[in-house]
Structures are given as C-alpha cells and as structure tokens.
Amino acid sequence: MSSRLSLSNKELLLDSNLINGQWIRKADQFDVTDPANGNVISTVSNGTAEDAEKAVAAAHAAFKSFKRTTPRERSGLLKKWAQLVRENIDDLSHLVTLENGKPLAEAKGEVLQSALTFEWFSELCPHFGGVTIPSQDPTHRIHTLRQPAGVCGLITPWNFPAAMIARKVGAAVAAGCTTVLKPAKLTPLVALAMLKLGLDAGIPNGVLNVVTSSDHAAEIGTVLATDPRVSKISFTGSTAVGKILAKQATGTMKKVSMELGGNAPFIVFDDADVKAAVQGAIASKFRGSGQTCVCANRFYVQDGIYDAFVAEFKDAVNKQLKLGHGLDAGTTQGPLSSPSAMKKIEEHVEDALHTGGGKLIAGGKARSDIGPLFYEPTIIADVDPNAKVFNEETFGPLAAIARFNSEEEVIKQANNTEVGLASYFYTKDISRAHRVSEELESGMVGINTGIITEVSLPFGGIKESGYGRENSIFGLEDYTILKSVVTGI
Numbered sequence: 189m190s191s192r193l194s195l196s197n198k199e200l201l202l203d204s205n206l207i208n209g210q211w212i213r214k215a216d217q218f219d220v221t222d223p224a225n226g227n228v229i230s231t232v233s234n235g236t237a238e239d240a241e242k243a244v245a246a247a248h249a250a251f252k253s254f255k256r257t258t259p260r261e262r263s264g265l266l267k268k269w270a271q272l273v274r275e276n277i278d279d280l281s282h283l284v285t286l287e288n289g290k291p292l293a294e295a296k297g298e299v300l301q302s303a304l305t306f307e308w309f310s311e312l313c314p315h316f317g318g319v320t321i322p323s324q325d326p327t328h329r330i331h332t333l334r335q336p337a338g339v340c341g342l343i344t345p346w347n348f349p350a351a352m353i354a355r356k357v358g359a360a361v362a363a364g365c366t367t368v369l370k371p372a373k374l375t376p377l378v379a380l381a382m383l384k385l386g387l388d389a390g391i392p393n394g395v396l397n398v399v400t401s402s403d404h405a406a407e408i409g410t411v412l413a414t415d416p417r418v419s420k421i422s423f424t425g426s427t428a429v430g431k432i433l434a435k436q437a438t439g440t441m442k443k444v445s446m447e448l449g450g451n452a453p454f455i456v457f458d459d460a461d462v463k464a465a466v467q468g469a470i471a472s473k474f475r476g477s478g479q480t481c482v483c484a485n486r487f488y489v490q491d492g493i494y495d496a497f498v499a500e501f502k503d504a505v506n507k508q509l510k511l512g513h514g515l516d517a518g519t520t521q522g523p524l525s526s527p528s529a530m531k532k533i534e535e536h537v538e539d540a541l542h543t544g545g546g547k548l549i550a551g552g553k554a555r556s557d558i559g560p561l562f563y564e565p566t567i568i569a570d571v572d573p574n575a576k577v578f579n580e581e582t583f584g585p586l587a588a589i590a591r592f593n594s595e596e597e598v599i600k601q602a603n604n605t606e607v608g609l610a611s612y613f614y615t616k617d618i619s620r621a622h623r624v625s626e627e628l629e630s631g632m633v634g635i636n637t638g639i640i641t642e643v644s645l646p647f648g649g650i651k652e653s654g655y656g657r658e659n660s661i662f663g664l665e666d667y668t669i670l671k672s673v674v675t676g677i
Contacts, residue, residue, distance in 0.1 A: 192222070192515055193229055193286060195279045202380040203232045205239055205400060208246035209393025214239075218402035220377055223289040223523040224513045224559045232376045235399035237407035240368065241415070243397035247339040247366035248417040250394025255336045255364045259314040262362055266310035268389035269358075273303040276385065283378040284350055285514035289522035289561075290476050292514050298351045301643070302382070305354035308643040309362035309664065316362075316664055323674070333671040336364030337443055338419030340667065341412025343433075345424045346525060347479050349375035353382050355647075355658045356422050361391065363667035365420070369398040370408050374525060376400040413437045420444070420667065424481075427607065427652050445656030445666050447481065447648055450609030451581050452630070453602035454484035454638075457595070458492035460614035461636075466500045468638030469587065472612055474509060474565055475639075477521050478585040479529070482610040482632070482641065486578045487589040488598045494591045498569050501587070502549045509565045511558055523561035524584060530554065533563055533584035536577045540568045540588050544575030551585070573601055581607075595624065603629040609649035612638060 195201055204211040214233035222229055273280065277299050284295035318332035340360045344352040349371065360367050371379035379398060386396045401408055409429075413421050413436035420443040423433050427448040437444045454472060456465045472484040489497045512519035524530050534554065540546040551566030565585045571577065577588040592598040602611060611630040615621055625633045631649035634640040641647060646657040656666050 195282060197276055197279050200276065200279050200283070200381040200384060201230060201377070202384060203230065204380075205233050205235050205243070206380070206383055206396065206398045207239070207243045208250070208397070209387065218373070220287055220374075222286050223374075223525055223561050226560060229286050230377060232380065232400045234403055235401040235408065236404045237411050239399045240370070240408040240411040243368040243399050244339060244341075244411065244415050244417050246394040247368050247397055250392060251336075251339055251366045254366055254392060254395050257364060259316070262364060263310040263314050265389055265391050266306045266313070266358060266361060269386050269391070270303040270306035270310065272385040272389055273299060273306065273382070276381075277303070280350060280378060280381060282515075283381060284375075285522075287375045287377050288346060288349055289525070290514055291519045291522055294476065295514065298348060302350045302354035305351070305643045305659065306358045308659075309358045312661060312664055313362035316661065318670075327676055329675045329677060331673050331675075333673060334665070334668045335671055337667050337669055338365060339417055340365045340367045341370070341418045341421040342367055343370045343409060343412065343421070343423045343425065344372060344379070346372035346374040347476055347481075349378045350382060352424055353379055355663065357383075357386070357396065359658070359663050360667050361395065362664055365667050366395045367397060368412060368418070369396070370405065370412065371398065371400060373400070373402045373405060409433055410436060414439055416440045418442060422656070422658075422666075423447070427654075430654060443666070445658070446654030447656070447658060448609075448652065448654040449581050449607050450481045450483075450649065450653055451485045451579075451605045451607050452482060452610040452612065453486045453488060453628075455598055455602060455611075455613035455624070456487070456489045456493065456497055457613065457615040457617070457620065458490040459616045460493065461616065462493055462496050462500055464636065465497065465614040466504050468612065468614065468634075468636070469501060470504055470508065470638070472634070472638030473587050474521060474585055477524060479525060479583050483583075484587070484612055484638070485581055486602075487587055488592045488601060489589055490598075491591055491593055498549060498567070498589060502567055505550050505565050505567060511555055511562050511564065513559070521565055521585065523559055524563060526561070529584060530561055530563060533582055533586055536580070536582050536584075536586055537566060537568065539576045540571045540586075544572040544577070544588075546571040546575070546588065579605070595620065599624065599627050603627075606651060607649065607653040608651040609653040610634065610640060
C-alpha cells in the first residue's frame with residue numbers, strides 16, 4: 189500500500205461493492221495504483237455482470253418507494269450529502285490526487301465543485317415540475333408532470349472521478365431516480381468514498397449502488413444498457429464505447445445521455461488581448477495535464493499577433509507550470525493516466541514536428557526522471573493543420589499552433605472535425621463574438637475565457653461528441669419523463 193495514503197476518516201477507504209445498502213467484498217480484488225509512481229494505493233472488488241444484475245434489482249426495488257419521496261425530502265438529502273463532502277474535502281481530495289494524479293489544488297477544486305453540484309440540485313428540485321397549457325377546447329385542461337425516469341445506469345470516467353459522480357448521481361437523486369454506478373477502473377476509491385457519504389447523508393438503501401471492476405467493464409456496461417429494468421443510461425467516455433452502449437440501449441428504448449470525445453479549437457483573433465488569451469490557453473490546455481474532454485486541442489492564431497502570442501505562451505508555460513507528484517508543493521502538472529496515453533502524445537509530437545513541419549517551442553519529451561508517465565508541457569508552432577494533433581484528440585499536455593488569415597478560413601478549419609464538444613476564441617469585437625459563437629459547431633463555446641464548466645452550464649456536445657446535457661436545469665430534465673394529462677370538465 190502506498191506510503192502516501194493518509195486519511196483522517198479511515199472509513200472512507202473502502203474495497204467493496206455497494207448493493208442495497210450493503211458493502212459486499214469480493215475475494216477477487218484488483219490493484220488501484222498511483223500513476224505518478226506505479227505504487228499500489230489499495231485494492232477493490234473486481235465486480236462482474238452478475239453483481240451488476242444484483243445492483244439493478246436492488247435499484248429497481250428501491251425505486252418503488254423512492255419515486256414517491258417529495259422534492260423537499262430529496263433536497264434535504266442532497267444538502268446533507270454536500271455538507272459531508274465539504275467536511276471530508278481533504279480526504280476526498282487526497283484520494284483523487286493519489287489515484288488520478290492531478291495536483292492537490294486541482295483535486296480540491298474538483299471536490300468542492302462536487303459539493304456545489306449537490307447543492308445546486310438540492311436547490312433546483314423543489315422548484316422543478318410540470319406546467320399548465322391552455323387547451324383549444326374550452327372543456328379541457330392540459331397539464332404536464334415531470335416524473336423520475338426510473339433506474340439509471342451511470343458510467344463515469346477517471347479524469348473527474350468525484351465531479352462526474354455529483355453530476356450524474358446528484359441529478360438522478362434530485363429527480364427521484366435510483367442508480368447503479370460503474371466508476372472507471374483507474375479511480376474507484378473516491379467513487380466508493382463519495383457514495384459512502386451519500387449513505388451517511390440518509391439516502392435510502394438501494395438508491396445508491398456501485399459496482400467496481402477491472403476485468404468486466406464491458407459486461408457490466410452491457411447489463412446497464414440492455415436490462416429492461418434500467419430506464420436511463422448515462423455514459424462519459426470515448427466515442428467508440430459510447431456508440432456501442434447507445435446501440436445496445438436501443439433494444440429497450442431507454443433514455444440515453446452520451447458525453448463523448450472532443451477536439452476543441454482555441455482561436456485567437458488579431459484584436460484579442462494577448463496576455464489574457466495566453467492565460468486562457470494555459471487554463472484550458474493544461475488543466476489535468478491536458479486530460480479533459482473540453483481541453484483545447486488545436487490552436488489557431490491570426491497572422492497579426494501570431495508571433496507575440498507564441499512568445500508570450502512560451503514564457504508563461506516555462507514560468508508557471510511545474511511537473512511533479514500531485515501531493516508535492518508547487519506541482520501544477522501531474523502524470524498521464526496510462527502507458528497508452530504516453531504513447532499517443534509521443535506519436536502526436538513526433539508527427540507534428542516531422543510530418544506536420546512544426547517548430548518545437550517548449551517541452552517535447554517524457555520525464556522518466558520524475559516518473560514513468562510524466563510528459564513536459566509542450567508547445568509546437570507552425571503545425572500543418574493536416575497533422576494528427578489537429579485531427580485526433582491528444583488527451584495530453586500538447587499545444588499545437590497553426591496560423592490563419594481570415595475569420596471565414598478559421599471557422600472552416602475549426603468545424604472540420606467529426607466531434608463538437610467545446611470551442612474557445614478570443615476577440616474584443618462584439619459583433620465577431622456573436623457571429624463566431626453561432627458559426628462554431630460545438631455544444632459549448634467559451635468567449636474570452638478558457639474555463640467554461642460550472643454546475644449552471646448545460647454541459648454536452650453535438651455531432652459525435654454525443655447528446656443530452658449534464659448540470660443545469662436541462663441536466664435534471666434528462667433524468668425525468670414528461671407526462672401530459674388532459675382533463676375534461
């Protein structure tokens with residue numbers, strides 16, 4: 189076990205599946221490792237499809253009573269859950285850093301955002317309901333009901349192991365749904381801890397269920413996507429896996445939400461504030477070491493300020509970013525998630541420099557002296573837009589920059605992708621701000637900011653980045669069904 193594992197609340201370190209309020213430890217356990225050094229942090233149960241079926245049965249039984257709870261009751265449960273997350277923020281952040289690798293400051297920000305998400309849904313659900321609609325028939329009255337969808341199968345990624353739980357489980361509970369959670373195999377510890385706090389908050393048995401697994405993720409996903417007792421599935425992850433789950437879910441016509449891959453453009457126009465654009469670029473590109481779905485992946489800078497932007501960007505990266513273990517003071521950049529992630533960024537850097545004709549400005553190599561999965565924050569300028577980095581999501585700390593001449597040209601390049609999650613651009617021209625934001629083909633657009641995510645934002649994409657929305661009132665709607673009622677008088 190990692191010598192850096194240190195929790196004040198020892199009850200938050202769990203190794204079992206949660207089914208119907210019971211912690212069920214399996215003899216078959218798998219290692220959870222620290223990506224910064226490969227050390228084993230702890231072990232957790234290697235759940236199976238059979239465990240998932242038991243969890244679905246528990247959630248299905250619990251839904252019969254939980255759907256009848258009042259919005260005020262559910263609001264109180266979520267507020268208590270948020271309070272417990274705040275009270276345990278240091279331990280939860282510690283777990284996030286150890287199993288995910290992100291710097292402790294980022295981990296604390298994520299855990300705090302999780303508490304804010306629970307609070308948001310607690311405040312929203314008592315005021316969320318149907319509407320009255322005038323009928324064309326004077327003897328009829330029409331109203332709608334918002335009712336909970338049912339059992340929800342929720343599959344969360346490793347890069348935001350706490351926040352994604354709050355987004356999905358928080359919305360489901362607010363709506364009156366019950367849940368079966370499958371967290372990523374790289375980051376199960378904080379998932380178990382978060383749901384433990386949900387039980388402590390008083391959420392009834394069977395409403396929260398979690399099945400952790402290393403070897404049976406596909407089978408568990410199939411159960412959640414095909415079981416007729418599951419009314420909704422929500423998945424955050426790769427486009428390839430999302431397509432499989434979406435196809436499986438059609439067999440029972442369940443509600444589906446998919447938050448899949450991205451390839452976000454970051455555009456800087458001639459009239460932009462260069463210093464502000466550089467800080468936005470750092471925030472967008474290098475958060476989580478470039479391993480977020482809304483990270484800027486392609487940089488387009490207009491001719492008039494191209495050289496100034498590149499020079500300012502290089503200076504800021506060299507001065508502000510520091511590689512290291514997430515628990516070490518001063519660290520801003522942690523490790524990559526896996527050897528495959530390292531292989532991909534090395535491939536993209538090599539292609540951008542040689543095939544793409546780019547010029548290395550900063551970084552450009554792995555840092556095995558720090559750990560096996562560390563890669564320097566990297567800037568490559570003058571990259572050919574046909575290079576791999578412009579056409580595939582890198583999911584690493586690589587900023588590749590191309591120059592452009594006209595607004596029309598850059599919008600065409602920005603939209604030249606099969607996915608459409610997030611886009612960013614910097615300008616001082618209000619007319620351009622409206623025009624470009626409407627032309628960019630993405631579900632979310634940041635204007636003069638590199639950070640767009642918050643609980644009030646409808647989060648989601650278009651094209652092959654998926655469908656459905658998380659957070660906001662629209663995220664709550666996705667966990668309900670709309671029923672229309674006509675009454676004759």
